[in-house]
Amino acid sequence: MTALAWLIPSALFLGSLGLAAFLWALKTNQFEDLDGAAWRALQDEETAPLREVHRPTAAE
Amino acid sequence: MAQVLTEAAPHETAAAGSSQGNSACESTTLVVENMHCGGCMRKVEKALAEFPGVISARANLSARRVTVTSSKGRVTTDDLVDVLGKAGYKAAPLLEDAASDKSADKEFLRRVGVAGFAAMNIMLLSVAVWSGQAGDMEKSVQTLFHWISALIALPAVAYAGQPFFRSAMQALRSRRLNMDVPISLAVTLATAMSLFQTIRGSEHVYFDAAVSLLFFLLIGRFLDQSMRTRAAGAAANLLGLRGSTATVLFPDGSTERLSARALTPGMRILVATGERIGADGKIVEGRGAIDESLITGEAEPVTAEPGRQVFAGTLNMGAPLVIEATATNESTLLAEIGRLMTAAEQGRGRYVRLADRAASYYAPAVHSLGLMTFVGWLIMGHGWEPALTAAISVLIITCPCALALAVPAVQVAATSRLFGRGVIVKAADGLERLAETDTIVFDKTGTLTLGEPRLIEPQSCSDDLLIRAAALAAASRHPYARAVVREARERGLKPVAATDVREVSGAGLARQTEAGEERLGSAVWCGVGEQGDAATLWYKPADGDPVALRFEDQLRPDAAEVIAQLKRAGYAVELLSGDRPGAVEAAAREAGIDHWQARQNPAEKIARLEALKAAGRKVLMVGDGLNDAPALAAAHASMSPSTAADVSQTTADLVFQGERLGAVVEALGVAKSARRMALQNFGLSLGYNAIFVPLAVAGYATPLIAAIAMSSSSIAVTANAVRLRSKRVKV
Numbered sequence: 001m002t003a004l005a006w007l008i009p010s011a012l013f014l015g016s017l018g019l020a021a022f023l024w025a026l027k028t029n030q031f032e033d034l035d036g037a038a039w040r041a042l043q044d045e046e047t048a049p050l051r052e053v054h055r056p057t058a059a060e
Numbered sequence: 061m062a063q064v065l066t067e068a069a070p071h072e073t074a075a076a077g078s079s080q081g082n083s084a085c086e087s088t089t090l091v092v093e094n095m096h097c098g099g100c101m102r103k104v105e106k107a108l109a110e111f112p113g114v115i116s117a118r119a120n121l122s123a124r125r126v127t128v129t130s131s132k133g134r135v136t137t138d139d140l141v142d143v144l145g146k147a148g149y150k151a152a153p154l155l156e157d158a159a160s161d162k163s164a165d166k167e168f169l170r171r172v173g174v175a176g177f178a179a180m181n182i183m184l185l186s187v188a189v190w191s192g193q194a195g196d197m198e199k200s201v202q203t204l205f206h207w208i209s210a211l212i213a214l215p216a217v218a219y220a221g222q223p224f225f226r227s228a229m230q231a232l233r234s235r236r237l238n239m240d241v242p243i244s245l246a247v248t249l250a251t252a253m254s255l256f257q258t259i260r261g262s263e264h265v266y267f268d269a270a271v272s273l274l275f276f277l278l279i280g281r282f283l284d285q286s287m288r289t290r291a292a293g294a295a296a297n298l299l300g301l302r303g304s305t306a307t308v309l310f311p312d313g314s315t316e317r318l319s320a321r322a323l324t325p326g327m328r329i330l331v332a333t334g335e336r337i338g339a340d341g342k343i344v345e346g347r348g349a350i351d352e353s354l355i356t357g358e359a360e361p362v363t364a365e366p367g368r369q370v371f372a373g374t375l376n377m378g379a380p381l382v383i384e385a386t387a388t389n390e391s392t393l394l395a396e397i398g399r400l401m402t403a404a405e406q407g408r409g410r411y412v413r414l415a416d417r418a419a420s421y422y423a424p425a426v427h428s429l430g431l432m433t434f435v436g437w438l439i440m441g442h443g444w445e446p447a448l449t450a451a452i453s454v455l456i457i458t459c460p461c462a463l464a465l466a467v468p469a470v471q472v473a474a475t476s477r478l479f480g481r482g483v484i485v486k487a488a489d490g491l492e493r494l495a496e497t498d499t500i501v502f503d504k505t506g507t508l509t510l511g512e513p514r515l516i517e518p519q520s521c522s523d524d525l526l527i528r529a530a531a532l533a534a535a536s537r538h539p540y541a542r543a544v545v546r547e548a549r550e551r552g553l554k555p556v557a558a559t560d561v562r563e564v565s566g567a568g569l570a571r572q573t574e575a576g577e578e579r580l581g582s583a584v585w586c587g588v589g590e591q592g593d594a595a596t597l598w599y600k601p602a603d604g605d606p607v608a609l610r611f612e613d614q615l616r617p618d619a620a621e622v623i624a625q626l627k628r629a630g631y632a633v634e635l636l637s638g639d640r641p642g643a644v645e646a647a648a649r650e651a652g653i654d655h656w657q658a659r660q661n662p663a664e665k666i667a668r669l670e671a672l673k674a675a676g677r678k679v680l681m682v683g684d685g686l687n688d689a690p691a692l693a694a695a696h697a698s699m700s701p702s703t704a705a706d707v708s709q710t711t712a713d714l715v716f717q718g719e720r721l722g723a724v725v726e727a728l729g730v731a732k733s734a735r736r737m738a739l740q741n742f743g744l745s746l747g748y749n750a751i752f753v754p755l756a757v758a759g760y761a762t763p764l765i766a767a768i769a770m771s772s773s774s775i776a777v778t779a780n781a782v783r784l785r786s787k788r789v790k791v
Binding site for chain 2: 004008012019022026038040043
């Protein structure tokens, strides 16, 4: 039964890792555009990431 | 007052590489109608990003929107719409109050995640305990497992159960019972009793049941909520694309596009040909024709001249007009319609949803069953503790998990099926009310008909003549001119737009050819003399006599078929229109509607609906005009085409897209199937109760049985609801 002493904590730890990953994904809007994300994976060019980042324009 | 969704944001990450230094940037959200795939998405983003002043553009394909971040003050919304227009995309700014609120969705999803994590881990421990009961698990290990479960379950229930607890409290405070009352009671009691049993070191602990119950229910609630957010987003997109903006002409001659809502009395508004007028007002400059069908239902355009009163929502069919907005006080048409709508909506506020009606019977029944079990066990002399345990296990088993999922699961399946077919269900209880209707009242212009002019008596105009007329017409945005071009295309002709066309506002088009001048426009313009028939366009070729092209608003292609189908299914069908009797009678005859009334104003339409209601009818109103909006609010259920006036679309329970009226049949069919299925699901979950409640009353409801009963009944009702997505439906 001593195995339980580390098996249960590690099971809970792994589970909470999964939960943390889910909550992070939710917080950073990963589920915002499921259709678009599927297409973006196939595009060669870089597209603007989720948070607005500067992209030089012709005028600048 | 800036009505376009524009928010100034600090120039954070962009500052590093920007020549603007620390200046602020602003973001604008546009609706892009025809963005359908990844390729479109890239083109949209690229076109916008290449425009000077734009810092970044991020498209959202699911929402059909694009958010543009730009240096403050360098880019106007019109620029962005133009850029997309040139790239081949129809875009429009999103109205401020239409910004969808996704925080509720996220909130639910976060709770689903937490409940799911807790349910899985507790189930893991519970399975070990259950199998341990058959084997040689020591008592101390079992208690340890129960304590770990308790540590996971208590915070999880406290967090994930909040939506249910809150809703139950609200219901109790207003002295009602809803489904959340028995749910909250069962979850709280199960958790409390399990904690008590854990402290005592007893075998029967229900943490797994309590948490997985919350998990299932939260999934149902989340799907329901996200479907509604999606519908609200789609409806907002439609309104944005309908373009309720106006070009304001300032005294210094400058112009600016503003949302119709930002207009104030006294402003001068420029209304281009083919544009809708944004406010009630008086014509200051310009002559032409105005299509007032959205207000009056009258298909024939009226003459516009300086001094004439015009209404918001009407379409300028002639030359550009300048309008002075009049005071938006209580006497305007919009205010009058608003008052009628508020009054009409009050009658509908008392509708009680199917699930809540079921709860009002179910909750008292199970609560008294629990009490009877407690008293029964006491009478039989078992002592208060086993009696309480049995009573609580009855409440846990009867917890309406499946019952609470029965309706949302069906709703989600039905709503997403309709969504895929271009019908947006806006009201949460819209489908339930739709399923109860037995009478359908149609409006004529724009609802039963397409609301756009089509050439009639096509044989009066030869192909050769038509192609030459279309070459002229292609230069104009006038609805009749566009109808000429459309007719030519439909005949398989390929009109080439003439280049040297001169447009004379309020009169027509002219072009100099080798053989002489040819003209397209009003009767006077073509030298025929005043004919008093605005629905006619004349074409005068260079070398011949003028030819009349008559137009009429035609029925939707499947209108007659849909009406026949509805009548066969036993619905009473009526036509209420603001148009003149002749036109209404013709449309009614062609569509096959026996009961029609013409020249109905908004108040008369409501009066007719009230009369039907008094006769015990439940009415579905299908209408599009501003004059229909109060009737849409007064009817038991309502539908609008997506071409309808803003107010009507906002009021209607369902909005359908496309030319086909068949959407009404589909929506009715799905609504009825959904109702049948919800009842089936109630039956299924009551069946489960019939099996397991006697076990609970007799004290045999172990945690294992509770877990099996709950999960399997929830899965059964959900699986049943999913069938609706592919099922054949009929009215």
